[in-house]
Amino acid sequence: MTVQIDPQRVKALRDDYRNQQVRWGFIWALWCAVLWGAWYVPGEAIYFEAPFATMLETTGDFLLAAAVITTLNAVAVLLAMFVWVATLGKMGEYQRTMRQVKISRWFAGGAVCGGPMAIFGTFLAIGYLGAAFGAVAALLYPIVGSIAAKVWYHENITRRAAMGIGVVVLGGVVIFAPGILAEMTGAGDGAWLGYLGGAMAMFGWGLEGAIAGRALDVSDPDVGLTIRFTAEVFYWVVLVTPVLLLVNGERVAGVFADALSNPINLLWLGLMGLTFGFCYVAWYKSFPLIGVGRGQAIAALYGPFAVIWLTIFTLELPAANFLLGGLLAVVGSFIMYTEKRDVLEVIRAVPAAKTATGAARTGGQR
Amino acid sequence: MTTTGTALHFKGYMLQMLAERGELWDHEIAGAVMRDYGLAGAYWHGTIRLLLTDLFSGGLIDEVETTVDPDKSFGKEKILFKFRLTDFGRERMAQSGLMTGVNA
Numbered sequence: 032m033t034v035q036i037d038p039q040r041v042k043a044l045r046d047d048y049r050n051q052q053v054r055w056g057f058i059w060a061l062w063c064a065v066l067w068g069a070w071y072v073p074g075e076a077i078y079f080e081a082p083f084a085t086m087l088e089t090t091g092d093f094l095l096a097a098a099v100i101t102t103l104n105a106v107a108v109l110l111a112m113f114v115w116v117a118t119l120g121k122m123g124e125y126q127r128t129m130r131q132v133k134i135s136r137w138f139a140g141g142a143v144c145g146g147p148m149a150i151f152g153t154f155l156a157i158g159y160l161g162a163a164f165g166a167v168a169a170l171l172y173p174i175v176g177s178i179a180a181k182v183w184y185h186e187n188i189t190r191r192a193a194m195g196i197g198v199v200v201l202g203g204v205v206i207f208a209p210g211i212l213a214e215m216t217g218a219g220d221g222a223w224l225g226y227l228g229g230a231m232a233m234f235g236w237g238l239e240g241a242i243a244g245r246a247l248d249v250s251d252p253d254v255g256l257t258i259r260f261t262a263e264v265f266y267w268v269v270l271v272t273p274v275l276l277l278v279n280g281e282r283v284a285g286v287f288a289d290a291l292s293n294p295i296n297l298l299w300l301g302l303m304g305l306t307f308g309f310c311y312v313a314w315y316k317s318f319p320l321i322g323v324g325r326g327q328a329i330a331a332l333y334g335p336f337a338v339i340w341l342t343i344f345t346l347e348l349p350a351a352n353f354l355l356g357g358l359l360a361v362v363g364s365f366i367m368y369t370e371k372r373d374v375l376e377v378i379r380a381v382p383a384a385k386t387a388t389g390a391a392r393t394g395g396q397r
Numbered sequence: 398m399t400t401t402g403t404a405l406h407f408k409g410y411m412l413q414m415l416a417e418r419g420e421l422w423d424h425e426i427a428g429a430v431m432r433d434y435g436l437a438g439a440y441w442h443g444t445i446r447l448l449l450t451d452l453f454s455g456g457l458i459d460e461v462e463t464t465v466d467p468d469k470s471f472g473k474e475k476i477l478f479k480f481r482l483t484d485f486g487r488e489r490m491a492q493s494g495l496m497t498g499v500n501a
Contacts, residue, residue, distance in 0.1 A: 036465050044476040045463045052450050120441075123434075128406040133494035248455050249408050249493045251448060319451035379456035379485065 049376050056320030057368055059313040060329035066310035068166075068336025072344050073299040073306070074104075074154070075162040080296050082289035087158065090224065097154040097228075098275065099286050102267040103296075104154075105146060107304025108311065109264050112257040115312065125254045129261075137246035138255055139262040145239035146263035147271070152231025159225025166337045168229025170203035173331050175237025177324030180244055187378055188324045195367035196328040202359030203334035205352055237327070243315055244323040252315040260311075322378035329364050403433050408448055409495045412457065415482040416490065416499045420461050423449050423478045424469040439471050449480065457486030 077083060077100060086092040116125055129135050149169065157165035173196050180186040188196075247255055275283045290296050310333075317326035335357040342348060403410065410433070411426055427445040431437060452458045462479035469477055482490075490496045 041463050041465055041476065044465060044474070048476045052454060056454075124406055127404060130404070131406060131409065131494065133492070134406075134409075247451070248457060248489050249412065249495065250406060251408065252451075254406070319455050321454075376454065377456050378454055 059317035063313035063330040064332035067333035070306040073302040077299040108308040109260040111304040111308035138259040141242040142262035149235025152228035155228025169232035172237040173327035176240035179241035180323040198363030206356030
């Protein structure tokens with residue numbers, strides 16, 4: 032039997048719960064930004080190790096290096112995710128969700144956009160044009176993701192949210208613009224592959240977010256992400272690598288063998304798996320709570336965080352434009368964070384939800 | 398429940414439960430899931446509540462009533478929600494193959 036208590040107390044608890052729901056959405060997205068930024072450190076460092084350090088001369092070698100690094104990155108992330116899901120006691124849920132083909136196929140589709148498009152594109156951009164370009168090229172992805180989510184399944188992108196997304200993106204561009212200009216002018220032959228990689232990252236991650244948002248409507252984020260990386264590992268290990276082996280077996284096998292026999296590479300891959308795996312988990316967890324557009328925009332704070340992490344590890348102080356860009360990005364995230372909570376409680380523009388959030392809740396039946 | 402039963406993942410199972418039974422309290426849903434999947438304890442209770450929060454914020458389910466009853470939330474004063482499926486939730490279930498066998 033339901034206990035009768037003070038309706039005002041119930042309303043206060045209810046409002047607090049919904050505030051926590053929105054707050055956690057933003058916290059997850061912010062965690063994603065912190066770890067995503069950190070990922071660029073091992074992501075760039077691995078290019079300085081054998082065998083990749085000597086694969087920067089020809090386009091063929093370069094593409095092969097990016098493909099091998101992306102493959103190993105995907106495997107490292109999947110291993111980290113299996114540990115995570117097993118720790119949460121959700122391995123059974125992983126198998127049950129995997130068997131729901133009408134759901135797991137969406138994660139497989141998201142993996143195409145996120146893996147062979149975005150991550151491979153990022154490694155191309157990092158290799159050709161540096162980590163700074165790789166990071167900023169993808170910073171525009173929330174625009175792609177939020178438009179896709181709004182058009183596809185009517186996600187609430189208010190004017191305030193759109194303004195916040197725009198300011199965050201602008202902040203990221205200000206941070207990296209001087210570096211990009213320098214890299215663009217200094218880029219040698221074949222640099223167009225780096226720019227193509229940057230565009231692949233932007234569209235790939237934007238579309239992946241929208242697809243993931245659709246699949247996460249009916250599935251668990253921890254499990255969904257693990258299925259997404261299972262699919263990506265399948266693409267690279269079962270589809271792409273055998274083709275590469277057919278084309279140039281000895282060379283490809285040699286690069287894999289050299290990469291895995293270098294213990295420093297294993298350290299970088301371990302760090303890549305942890306940072307990228309948990310950044311992705313946080314990204315997926317934020318989408319159901321605050322929506323794809325907001326989750327992606329807050330996660331785009333990875334730009335300032337990438338600069339902070341790269342500064343810590345390279346001991347080179349950031350330029351003045353970092354302060355301005357970082358300030359813009361933080362202002363943009365606050366514009367979104369301070370949006371009225373009732374707008375954020377239900378992230379979809381669906382009739383029933385609108386009715387629900389518009390009505391009073393005082394502890395009784397409505 | 399449906400013919401697919403606990404072969405379903407959690408969110409699918411919870412959505413089917415709401416599609417079949419109408420309005421349900423969150424502790425009733427958590428209790429049913431934990432019983433049918435052989436789970437126990439506050440961790441799984443909290444996990445199910447988090448998944449219900451996802452479903453609510455996504456607009457698949459809707460709040461119809463709220464109350465507080467520590468007996469239903471491990472002795473703590475927590476808000477309890479009664480939920481129902483929305484038309485959008487029903488549509489998304491159909492798109493995801495989750496309406497098969499539902500006795501709505």
